[in-house]
Every structure is written in structure tokens, then in C-alpha cells.
Amino acid sequence: MTASGKSVWPLAFCAGLLGIGQNGLLVMLPQLVQMTGLTLSTWAGLLMSGSMLFLPASPWWGRVSEVKGCKFVVVASLSGYLASFALLALAVWLMAEKQLGIPAGVGVLILSRTIYGLTVSGMVPAAQTWAMQRSGTEKRMAALAVISSGLSCGRLLGPPLAAFALSLYPMAPLWLMAAGPLFALIFISRQYGDPPLEAVAHQAARWHSGLLPFLVLAALLALCISLMQIGLAPALRDYMAAPAAVSRHIAWLLSLAAIATLLAQFLIVRPQRLQIQPLLLSAAVLMSAGLGMMVAGNLPWLYAGIVVTSFGAAMATPAYQLLLNQKLSLGKGAGLIATSHTLGYGLSALLIPVISWRWGQTHLLAGAWIASAIFFIVACRLRTTASAESAR
Structure with missing residues (x-):
């Protein structure tokens, strides 16, 4: 309620x-x-x-x-x-x-x-x-x-x-x-149709260049998660040959990811235990650390890494959406975030064959880690900009 x-x-x-x-x-x-x-x-x-x-x-x-x-x-x-x-x-x-x-x-x-x-x-x-x-x-x-x-x-x-x-x-x-x-x-x-909210003073009604970092974050998150999911099968083939075993482990990994996502939403995001900027930065750290574990480790590290990555990704989404909503009206902001997520998935579809052809499918997880590192850089830049604006 x-x-x-x-x-x-x-x-x-x-x-x-x-x-x-x-x-x-x-x-x-x-x-x-x-x-x-x-x-x-x-x-x-x-x-x-x-x-x-x-x-x-x-x-x-x-x-x-x-x-x-x-x-x-x-x-x-x-x-x-x-x-x-x-x-x-x-x-x-x-x-x-x-x-x-x-x-x-x-x-x-x-x-x-x-x-x-x-x-x-x-x-x-x-x-x-x-x-x-x-x-x-x-x-x-x-x-x-x-x-x-x-x-x-x-x-x-x-x-x-x-x-x-x-x-x-x-x-x-x-x-x-x-x-x-x-x-x-x-x-x-049976639900009451709440009337649309009026835009407040700090919210814009139209797109402007200051919104780009938040949309880049949304696209990078979708790119990162998509590359990670597609990269699971090639990574698992390093440890087992039977296709049935690979499929079984993928199912377990994706189930763990979904559980980690729910835990983050109920334990961190919904109780609002962190303010928006610390939430975004913590999410960026967890995503980079988790994907680093998946790239560098063995099978147990793959399991641990997907839990850490999914936990961080669940924290990231509300953080950059709320930051965007501080600058753009609610309805338009939600629509642009959804569009950016779709762009990220579309970019992943383009990058997967390129990475597979140039470096091999086993490097898809490394591509996801690079995307998470860029996400971390953009999040740090936003934190620095926000600190500078508040100091004025």
C-alpha cells in the first residue's frame, strides 16, 4: 500500500x-x-x-x-x-x-x-x-x-x-x-484513475542534452545484462561438454539472477535504505565486481558473479530513473528509459556477432564487463557533477 x-x-x-x-x-x-x-x-x-x-x-x-x-x-x-x-x-x-x-x-x-x-x-x-x-x-x-x-x-x-x-x-x-x-x-x-501530475519547476517538458547521461546509463545496463545472459552458454562450455548440462546450469543461473534481483528490490530499493546517488554508485560497483568475477573465475565464481551483478543491476534501474525524473516529467521520463533499454538490447544484438567473429564467443562476458566499467565511469561523472552543483 x-x-x-x-x-x-x-x-x-x-x-x-x-x-x-x-x-x-x-x-x-x-x-x-x-x-x-x-x-x-x-x-x-x-x-x-x-x-x-x-x-x-x-x-x-x-x-x-x-x-x-x-x-x-x-x-x-x-x-x-x-x-x-x-x-x-x-x-x-x-x-x-x-x-x-x-x-x-x-x-x-x-x-x-x-x-x-x-x-x-x-x-x-x-x-x-x-x-x-x-x-x-x-x-x-x-x-x-x-x-x-x-x-x-x-x-x-x-x-x-x-x-x-x-x-x-x-x-x-x-x-x-x-x-x-x-x-x-x-x-x-476497478482502480481509480489518478489524474496526471503537473510538471514541477525543476522538471522539463521536453528533451534536452542534460538528459543524455541517464539514457546512456539505461542503454548500458541493458547492453550489459544482454551480453551477460548470451555469454553464459559459451562460458559454461569451458567446464562441461554436454548440451543438456549447459542448459541445466543456464536455468539455475538465470533463476539465481531473478532471486537476487528480487532481494535487491525488497531489501534495498523498496525500504529506500540508500539515497539516489549512493544507490547508483553502489550499483555500478556491484555490477563491475560481479562481472569481473564471472570473467576471471571458475564455475563457482560464475554463480557468485551473476548474483552480485543482478543485485547491482536491480539497484541501478530505479536510481537513474529517479535522477531522470528530477529533470523531466514523469511520463516522458519513463518512456525514454524504456526506449533506452530497448536501444541497449538492440546494440547487444549488433555487438554479439562482432565480438564472436573477432574474439570468440567466450569474450561476450568480457564485453559485458567493459559495458559495466563504462557504466561505472558515467555514474562517477554524474556523482561529481551533482556534488559540484550542490556546492554552488
């Missing part, structure tokens, strides 16, 4: 649906390939196309939330989520039953992912902004932690839920993902 007595947990549930959908689809990929006859690269392209539409759509939804309110955006995002997964499930089912040819099926799948990217891109920024509106100025960090924990829980629960549903029926995970937003819409329809 917030200081105003309005719960933000329904908003966290909505954000969690995004995590369930993202990781649940990854678990389903082999079955999707088998049922549709499309290649793995085709499915990867379809998933990426939906995610890349977050780039133009997230800032736009941020502006809409300031005009029409966050409830409007969350309802629109949930409706788009429902429509996109219903279309995806229908297309996959018809293709599996040979009732829909590959060209028409791919067309429906592209439509599904387009709807997803253009609508669901507003979900997390609007939920974060709505939660901060409800929390009041003093509890914004705690409100962000609740939304982030919902997203983390969704990413943690997505794979086991999808695996369990697959054991019942091949199409069951897709129907489950389509039904989830229906329940969320029922919850949200």
Missing part, C-alpha cells in the same frame, strides 16, 4: 504479465518451430520485431499518459497484449492443423507482433508513473521497486508456467498468455 492508501500491486501484476510473456515464449520456441514449420531464425526475427517497436512507441505512450492519464495507457496496453497473443495463438493453431499456409500464417504473426510492440510498450512506463503518482514524492523509489518486482516475478514464473502448461497441451501456454491480461483488465477497471 502507498501513503495515499491506494495499492500499487495490481499495477505490479500488470507489469508481471510482460515478464511472463517474454520468457514464456522463449521456453516455447522449439514447439513453435515444430508446430508452424517456420525456422528458429524466423521466430527470433518475429520476436525481435515486436520488441524493437518499443523504440518509437514507448516515448509516445509516455506523452499520452500525461494527457489522458496512466489508467488509459495501462488499459490500452492490456487490450493490445490480449489481442496480440490471441492472434498469435490462433495463427499457430491453424498452422499446426494445416488450415493456414505459411505465407498467410507469417502475415498474421507479423500483425500479432506489431500490435504487441505498439501497445504493450506503454505497459511498464505507465505502471511506473501511475505507481509514483500514488506513492507521493517521498515514496517514489519504493513504488518503482514494487513495479520492478512484479516484472521480475513474471520473468521468474514465466518459464516454469510455460513448461507446466506445455506438459498439459502444446497450445496451453499461448492460451494462458492470452487469458492473463483478461484478468488484469478486470483488476484495473
Whole structure:
């Protein structure tokens, strides 16, 4: 509950649906390939196309939330989520039953992912902004932690839920993902639509160059985490040869990362144990130290390193978002952060083949460590600038 007595947990549930959908689809990929006859690269392209539409759509939804309110955006995002997964499930089912040819099926799948990217891109920024509106100025960090924990829980629960549903029926995970937003819409329809907050004196209404460091931090964090996750398999192959063993260790590592993320959100961020600048600097130190452990150590150090890195990354996100919100209105700030995260993941997709070709896949973790080191430098620069401004 917030200081105003309005719960933000329904908003966290909505954000969690995004995590369930993202990781649940990854678990389903082999079955999707088998049922549709499309290649793995085709499915990867379809998933990426939906995610890349977050780039133009997230800032736009941020502006809409300031005009029409966050409830409007969350309802629109949930409706788009429902429509996109219903279309995806229908297309996959018809293709599996040979009732829909590959060209028409791919067309429906592209439509599904387009709807997803253009609508669901507003979900997390609007939920974060709505939660901060409800929390009041003093509890914004705690409100962000609740939304982030919902997203983390969704990413943690997505794979086991999808695996369990697959054991019942091949199409069951897709129907489950389509039904989830229906329940969320029922919850949200009963929520009071808080009016948009007026911009305060120190917040700008438009983009300006002073915002760039915070957006660079967001992009670097996404780049760092993406390279780390993709680099796990090559790193594990140094210690074991069996693909099944590698997959099992990756599952354990990602589960540990999700648990560490939740611990950071509940133990550090939500109780607001650190001020924003110390929180950001501590996060930068932990990320660099954790990735250094993963690069330099053995298998136990790989496990310890991903815990330290994930703990730090969970602290970093609310820190730079709150710093940005000191300079830009809430809705636009949340949209720009989401866009920067997408840019970071897109940059990772470009760098992975370059690093693999030039230095080998085993150096992907080293690339993540370099990104974390740049993150640390930018965080130190922001701390120095803030100290200089306060001394004036």
C-alpha cells in the first residue's frame, strides 16, 4: 500500500504479465518451430520485431499518459497484449492443423507482433508513473521497486508456467498468455484513475542534452545484462561438454539472477535504505565486481558473479530513473528509459556477432564487463557533477 492508501500491486501484476510473456515464449520456441514449420531464425526475427517497436512507441505512450492519464495507457496496453497473443495463438493453431499456409500464417504473426510492440510498450512506463503518482514524492523509489518486482516475478514464473502448461497441451501456454491480461483488465477497471501530475519547476517538458547521461546509463545496463545472459552458454562450455548440462546450469543461473534481483528490490530499493546517488554508485560497483568475477573465475565464481551483478543491476534501474525524473516529467521520463533499454538490447544484438567473429564467443562476458566499467565511469561523472552543483 502507498501513503495515499491506494495499492500499487495490481499495477505490479500488470507489469508481471510482460515478464511472463517474454520468457514464456522463449521456453516455447522449439514447439513453435515444430508446430508452424517456420525456422528458429524466423521466430527470433518475429520476436525481435515486436520488441524493437518499443523504440518509437514507448516515448509516445509516455506523452499520452500525461494527457489522458496512466489508467488509459495501462488499459490500452492490456487490450493490445490480449489481442496480440490471441492472434498469435490462433495463427499457430491453424498452422499446426494445416488450415493456414505459411505465407498467410507469417502475415498474421507479423500483425500479432506489431500490435504487441505498439501497445504493450506503454505497459511498464505507465505502471511506473501511475505507481509514483500514488506513492507521493517521498515514496517514489519504493513504488518503482514494487513495479520492478512484479516484472521480475513474471520473468521468474514465466518459464516454469510455460513448461507446466506445455506438459498439459502444446497450445496451453499461448492460451494462458492470452487469458492473463483478461484478468488484469478486470483488476484495473476497478482502480481509480489518478489524474496526471503537473510538471514541477525543476522538471522539463521536453528533451534536452542534460538528459543524455541517464539514457546512456539505461542503454548500458541493458547492453550489459544482454551480453551477460548470451555469454553464459559459451562460458559454461569451458567446464562441461554436454548440451543438456549447459542448459541445466543456464536455468539455475538465470533463476539465481531473478532471486537476487528480487532481494535487491525488497531489501534495498523498496525500504529506500540508500539515497539516489549512493544507490547508483553502489550499483555500478556491484555490477563491475560481479562481472569481473564471472570473467576471471571458475564455475563457482560464475554463480557468485551473476548474483552480485543482478543485485547491482536491480539497484541501478530505479536510481537513474529517479535522477531522470528530477529533470523531466514523469511520463516522458519513463518512456525514454524504456526506449533506452530497448536501444541497449538492440546494440547487444549488433555487438554479439562482432565480438564472436573477432574474439570468440567466450569474450561476450568480457564485453559485458567493459559495458559495466563504462557504466561505472558515467555514474562517477554524474556523482561529481551533482556534488559540484550542490556546492554552488
